[in-house]
Amino acid sequence: xxxxxxxxxxxxxxxxxxxxxxxxxxxxxxxxxxxxxxxxxxxxxxxxxxxxxxxxxxxxxxxxxxxxxxxxxxxxxxxxxxxxxxxxxxxxxxxxxxxxxxxxxxxxxxxxxxxxxxxxxxxxxxxxxxxxxxxxxxxxxxxxxxxxxxxxxxxxxxxxxxxxxxxxxxxxxxxxxxxxxxxxxxxxxxxxxxxxxxxxxxxxxxxx
Amino acid sequence: xxxxxxxxxxxxxxxxxxxxxxxxxxxxxxxxxxxxxxxxxxxxxxxxxxxxxxxxxxxxxxxxxxxxxxxxxxxxxxxxxxxxxxxxxxxxxxxxxxxxxxxxxxxxxxxxxxxxxxxxxxxxxxxxxxxxxxxxxxxxxxxxxxxxxxxxxxxxxxxxxxxxxxxxxxxxxxxxxxxxxxxxxxxxxxxxxxxxxxxxxxxxxxxx
DNA sequence: GTCTATACGCGGATAGAC
DNA sequence: GTCTATCCGCGTATAGAC
Numbered sequence: 001x002x003x004x005x006x007x008x009x010x011x012x013x014x015x016x017x018x019x020x021x022x023x024x025x026x027x028x029x030x031x032x033x034x035x036x037x038x039x040x041x042x043x044x045x046x047x048x049x050x051x052x053x054x055x056x057x058x059x060x061x062x063x064x065x066x067x068x069x070x071x072x073x074x075x076x077x078x079x080x081x082x083x084x085x086x087x088x089x090x091x092x093x094x095x096x097x098x099x100x101x102x103x104x105x106x107x108x109x110x111x112x113x114x115x116x117x118x119x120x121x122x123x124x125x126x127x128x129x130x131x132x133x134x135x136x137x138x139x140x141x142x143x144x145x146x147x148x149x150x151x152x153x154x155x156x157x158x159x160x161x162x163x164x165x166x167x168x169x170x171x172x173x174x175x176x177x178x179x180x181x182x183x184x185x186x187x188x189x190x191x192x193x194x195x196x197x198x199x200x201x202x203x204x205x206x207x208x
Numbered sequence: 209x210x211x212x213x214x215x216x217x218x219x220x221x222x223x224x225x226x227x228x229x230x231x232x233x234x235x236x237x238x239x240x241x242x243x244x245x246x247x248x249x250x251x252x253x254x255x256x257x258x259x260x261x262x263x264x265x266x267x268x269x270x271x272x273x274x275x276x277x278x279x280x281x282x283x284x285x286x287x288x289x290x291x292x293x294x295x296x297x298x299x300x301x302x303x304x305x306x307x308x309x310x311x312x313x314x315x316x317x318x319x320x321x322x323x324x325x326x327x328x329x330x331x332x333x334x335x336x337x338x339x340x341x342x343x344x345x346x347x348x349x350x351x352x353x354x355x356x357x358x359x360x361x362x363x364x365x366x367x368x369x370x371x372x373x374x375x376x377x378x379x380x381x382x383x384x385x386x387x388x389x390x391x392x393x394x395x396x397x398x399x400x401x402x403x404x405x406x407x408x409x410x411x412x413x414x415x416x
Numbered sequence: 417g418t419c420t421a422t423a424c425g426c427g428g429a430t431a432g433a434c
Numbered sequence: 435g436t437c438t439a440t441c442c443g444c445g446t447a448t449a450g451a452c
């Protein structure tokens with residue numbers, strides 16, 4: 001690889017990294033192209049030698065994410081016969097989702113904000129919430145098919161769990177001085193989703 | 209009241225109503241001033257005879273909301289000694305929150321979107337989530353003080369519940385063809401938050 | 417590929433006649 | 435108070451030199 005090419009790749013990477021940093025700090029909509037180039041130590045015009053637009057940058061970041069194989073829960077061969085009423089399995093699912101969001105926080109933030117400006121189909125928010133929680137829904141349907149009585153419709157419950165997770169992640173993971181450790185958040189959510197506010201005295205948390 | 213004054217109040221009301229409709233349909237950020245005036249059958253410039261800016265309009269809508277006394281859960285004298293592990297009381301609290309969001313959906317949407325563009329304090333999202341769920345937190349602390357073992361920290365649980373509610377409301381209530389009835393949503397959330405995914409066979413829902 | 421300088425469009429906001 | 439016409443700033447995107 002020639003020096004010119006290396007420099008170019010370096011710039012593209014610098015732009016991506018700067019963008020990610022700024023998305024977390026100020027949000028996607030509040031970040032201007034010139035902010036990104038300035039933070040990367042490049043001229044504004046250089047941006048367009050690597051990305052056609054701000055939206056194209058987001059698409060590229062999304063592509064990186066998928067290529068990184070960091071979405072374990074999303075790989076198609078994910079088996080559906082997981083028992084979410086088992087503490088360990090529920091905890092693991094929440095932990096994977098939480099880790100994916102933490103490790104890809106800039107993209108999560110950007111996609112979340114871009115969805116507001118983008119499609120204005122009235123039920124777009126609901127549709128995407130449902131599709132993003134399809135794995136959870138499958139697990140819940142599996143439970144129901146086995147005769148377990150769920151608190152309600154699997155799609156609705158899965159959406160509720162997903163909404164809870166994403167809201168909390170977007171709120172907590174952006175803070176430079178975290179109010180709670182990941183372990184604490186995951187324990188609390190596991191407890192809450194497993195046995196609710198009442199709790200089950202006969203089945204204490206694993207670390208109790 | 210003279211005819212001129214009446215016409216003016218009429219215009220202001222028309223602008224507010226048109227804005228609310230558009231906020232639900234396209235979102236706050238996607239709605240331009242000219243969209244609002246056009247939908248209200250007025251000229252663009254007339255907007256500024258009633259509101260200094262788009263933000264001022266939102267402030268006015270917020271003032272209307274508070275004046276309408278529709279925020280029962282927020283009135284200061286709300287007692288903290290409510291038992292959220294009681295099915296009926298939990299259901300009532302969720303129902304009130306749900307109804308407030310439904311009846312003020314335009315404002316809820318607008319505030320939600322405006323918070324993204326506005327303050328860019330890194331932990332702003334977390335702070336507002338905590339303050340908006342203070343009533344829930346109080347109830348949970350009350351339970352804990354009485355010796356009940358909660359799934360985790362009250363502030364964190366309250367935030368989780370609030371995030372769940374707002375995400376679901378923003379996704380479901382915007383659709384013109386609702387996927388679930390309010391009653392179904394409230395029953396499901398009550399069950400989920402009360403006894404979790406496992407459920408408690410000995411304590412079925414009230415309608416069972 | 418990277419820079420500097422600039423054009424363009426969109427949307428918020430204003431001016432002034434009626 | 436309402437209108438029409440217009441201005442202006444901001445951010446995106448392009449042009450062209452190096």
